[in-house]
Amino acid sequence: LDWQLFSVLQPADSMLPLMSTPRITTHYTIHPRDKDPRWEGVEMERFADEADVVIVGGGPAGLAAAIRLKQLANKHEKELRVCVVEKAPQIGAHTLSGACLEPSALTELIPDWKERGAPLNTPVTEDVFSILTEKYRIPVPMMPGLPMQNHGNYIVRMGNLVRWLGEQAEEVGVELYPGYAAAEVLFHEDGSVKGIATNDVGIAKDGSPKDIFERGMELHAKVTLFGEGCHGHLAKQLYKKFNLRENCEPQTYAIGLKELWMIDEKKWRPGRVEHSVGWPLDRNTYGGSFLYHLNEGEPLVALGFVVGLDYTNPYLSPFREFQRWKHHPFVAPTLEGGQRIAYGARALNEGGFQSIPKLTFPGGLLIGCSPGFMNVPKIKGTHTAMKSGMLAAEAIFPKLTAETLDSETAGLHVPEYAENLKNSWVWKELYAVRNIRPSFHNYFGLYGGMIYTGIFYWIFRGKEPWTLKHCGTDANQLKPAKECTPIEYPKPDGKISFDLLSSVALSGTNHEGDQPPHLTLKDDSIPVARNLGIYDGPEQRFCPAGVYEYVPLDTGDGMRLQINAQNCVHCKTCDIKDPSQNINWVVPEGGGGPAYNGM
Amino acid sequence: MSGRVLVGVKRVIDYAVKIRVKPDNTGVVTDGVKHSMNPFCEIAVEEAVKLKEKKLIKEVVAVSCGPQQSQETIRTALAMGADRGIHVDVSGKDYENLGPLQVSKILAALAKQEDAQLILLGKQAIDDDCNQTGQMTAALLDWPQGTFASEVSLEGDKINLVREIDGGLEHIKINTPAVITADLRLNTPRYATLPNIMDSLMNNETELHKPNHRTSLCVGLIPLFETVAPEDMQGGTDRSGAMLRHTVLQSGLGLHTRSLVVFSIGIGKNKTKLGTV
Numbered sequence: 001l002d003w004q005l006f007s008v009l010q011p012a013d014s015m016l017p018l019m020s021t022p023r024i025t026t027h028y029t030i031h032p033r034d035k036d037p038r039w040e041g042v043e044m045e046r047f048a049d050e051a052d053v054v055i056v057g058g059g060p061a062g063l064a065a066a067i068r069l070k071q072l073a074n075k076h077e078k079e080l081r082v083c084v085v086e087k088a089p090q091i092g093a094h095t096l097s098g099a100c101l102e103p104s105a106l107t108e109l110i111p112d113w114k115e116r117g118a119p120l121n122t123p124v125t126e127d128v129f130s131i132l133t134e135k136y137r138i139p140v141p142m143m144p145g146l147p148m149q150n151h152g153n154y155i156v157r158m159g160n161l162v163r164w165l166g167e168q169a170e171e172v173g174v175e176l177y178p179g180y181a182a183a184e185v186l187f188h189e190d191g192s193v194k195g196i197a198t199n200d201v202g203i204a205k206d207g208s209p210k211d212i213f214e215r216g217m218e219l220h221a222k223v224t225l226f227g228e229g230c231h232g233h234l235a236k237q238l239y240k241k242f243n244l245r246e247n248c249e250p251q252t253y254a255i256g257l258k259e260l261w262m263i264d265e266k267k268w269r270p271g272r273v274e275h276s277v278g279w280p281l282d283r284n285t286y287g288g289s290f291l292y293h294l295n296e297g298e299p300l301v302a303l304g305f306v307v308g309l310d311y312t313n314p315y316l317s318p319f320r321e322f323q324r325w326k327h328h329p330f331v332a333p334t335l336e337g338g339q340r341i342a343y344g345a346r347a348l349n350e351g352g353f354q355s356i357p358k359l360t361f362p363g364g365l366l367i368g369c370s371p372g373f374m375n376v377p378k379i380k381g382t383h384t385a386m387k388s389g390m391l392a393a394e395a396i397f398p399k400l401t402a403e404t405l406d407s408e409t410a411g412l413h414v415p416e417y418a419e420n421l422k423n424s425w426v427w428k429e430l431y432a433v434r435n436i437r438p439s440f441h442n443y444f445g446l447y448g449g450m451i452y453t454g455i456f457y458w459i460f461r462g463k464e465p466w467t468l469k470h471c472g473t474d475a476n477q478l479k480p481a482k483e484c485t486p487i488e489y490p491k492p493d494g495k496i497s498f499d500l501l502s503s504v505a506l507s508g509t510n511h512e513g514d515q516p517p518h519l520t521l522k523d524d525s526i527p528v529a530r531n532l533g534i535y536d537g538p539e540q541r542f543c544p545a546g547v548y549e550y551v552p553l554d555t556g557d558g559m560r561l562q563i564n565a566q567n568c569v570h571c572k573t574c575d576i577k578d579p580s581q582n583i584n585w586v587v588p589e590g591g592g593g594p595a596y597n598g599m
Numbered sequence: 600m601s602g603r604v605l606v607g608v609k610r611v612i613d614y615a616v617k618i619r620v621k622p623d624n625t626g627v628v629t630d631g632v633k634h635s636m637n638p639f640c641e642i643a644v645e646e647a648v649k650l651k652e653k654k655l656i657k658e659v660v661a662v663s664c665g666p667q668q669s670q671e672t673i674r675t676a677l678a679m680g681a682d683r684g685i686h687v688d689v690s691g692k693d694y695e696n697l698g699p700l701q702v703s704k705i706l707a708a709l710a711k712q713e714d715a716q717l718i719l720l721g722k723q724a725i726d727d728d729c730n731q732t733g734q735m736t737a738a739l740l741d742w743p744q745g746t747f748a749s750e751v752s753l754e755g756d757k758i759n760l761v762r763e764i765d766g767g768l769e770h771i772k773i774n775t776p777a778v779i780t781a782d783l784r785l786n787t788p789r790y791a792t793l794p795n796i797m798d799s800l801m802n803n804e805t806e807l808h809k810p811n812h813r814t815s816l817c818v819g820l821i822p823l824f825e826t827v828a829p830e831d832m833q834g835g836t837d838r839s840g841a842m843l844r845h846t847v848l849q850s851g852l853g854l855h856t857r858s859l860v861v862f863s864i865g866i867g868k869n870k871t872k873l874g875t876v
Contacts, residue, residue: 201790510615595633
């Protein structure tokens, strides 16, 4: 098919040697439609609608902002149209998190959440931290004051909490539009943000229009909030356009893989929280595991594995590390006799304080994990994400409803949001833990980091006057394959560990097949030349959904990259970790992606 | 002729989701699972909207029987181009007992109430694969039926239909009013775009009906089925195999095979029995 496509379409005007690289990318963000003869005469007008505030992303931050806005509007008896667009087919279907929730922000937003039936059903009763070796476990006492201590927190199924937040939002009058992805940022003539446009539908895999082609819709707003979660694709564009990252460090990330298991009742200890570091990762690869026993009437555990994306060995496969961790003698007994019922993965932020960009620009704001407020040692980001959404709402509201619209630009600029955030507990919290993650970049790796944490955080509460730096972007950390040794992973046994494709099937992910792959490559020739040539194709290993495969060419000599876009679970790891930074994740047709249920 | 078409739309678990059986073995887990409109119902809605665009019919009414969430399915149909929606509210235990027979009775009653000229349904639902509702509705109304339609064209007050059958394609001509069920190749459904969804949310063109003995939609929702887990089967002796061989030889089928493989497949806790004769 690639060859047929290539002979029909015009060769791309890039460095492609003529006719030797099969065309992979057909998306219009790489091959613009105004120069494409197949799009001549196609109606490209878009229907436009006006709202007061448009929020991109129906996750904890976006929904908290929406709810807070409508709460204020209802309290002050003002009319405010708040629209939330979300790419998932239903609110909560793309949400994936451990999770141990600190209910502080939720209580501030909806004080009577318990009476309203918020799904916080599992208070933490036991908190266990271990360092694992291949066969043994070293317990680490969980003293009060250590960041990962979980007293007062709840184990939640974040997807269910987000779904509940969606219901609360609808109750206060927010307009929720799941199944519609924000694909483009719109700008006024003065350069400020005008709103967003949703994705076009009905484009065929080769980039040509189908009979059912329809343009997306434009949603204009006085101010647009971007809450796309970790490494949002629109935020990526905004960083460039408004230079939001010039005074902060690059963001660093980790990938989190998660499964839900229905276990044997005898092994079930509701409220128990287990974390571990160490095996199977070496001391220089950041990461660890979590295992939470939920208490919602059935013996369900949520477990998963996080690997820092600054790892250096291109042969590392986070998925297979996760699968082999489950066989550890401390973990496997819990899972024996159980049944795996769900799987998913998502990237998460690890940059913390040092990586927070400029948060406001004319016409818009960044909220939640998109700019990144995760408290890394606590491994919690939901409470800060929600608080950032609420602070954004509180900063915007008076400006929106003021007698005179006080703004130099057509889109509202709300720098008060960043001010309020700096004065809030979010800032203090992130400042206190700012040095913990970077402290792992030393010869002793994990152990150096733990010693640092013990001294400077537990004793000195993060008050040391210096701020450690990160090592640069995650994409630059990979060493060439010839300098590293391949890792021998054990074969999955089908009872506790599993292969990749059956795991992907459990995520329920699917996309309309006949659409351009949304994993776009800026240059189609780079994967084989660089990623495969120098790094042995790390995307085959770090993608938790098997999207990237290097397969032999039909002609026999050489390989080509095959992108199985339908498998994508929207984790964004490829966009982060691609050593050539050639992969640009854009949003597929809305409604596609995983179908997580209470993940 | 009223020019009104009734289209049935069913809310089912999305086809890409991995189904899980409930721990008590009485059904599948539906709570929180991604649902969407049955793909064959989407094709039916698309066909109805196409007929309206060709000005062959005047109004498209989308009907769904189910709990509160069925309204989302109706809204999708409205966003695709249906004019009105009717939500027949069936929830809880009643919803578990809702099957093709009950739905056909409801559709038949609605068709009379709405003076419908045509009923368009999907050929089957992807959750139960019954393939019965269209046929039963036609029988209850004593209307002609054109099932597994891959081409539909209206000619005056008759309908030319091409049906996909086991032997190939069958061309039939039926009178209106009629029931048509849509097969895969009838059309490619359009997308429900956001402006249309917003419209359908604002305008709320959906009526609510609650079937009970007072309304004309009086439908007996008596449970017809009970779901039980299969019993644990014990491994058998080869007697069944020998019996089969005996029967085959007796019947003079003249099979000159050296062996017959006898197997039985069970689901759930049943063991697979394999024996060779």
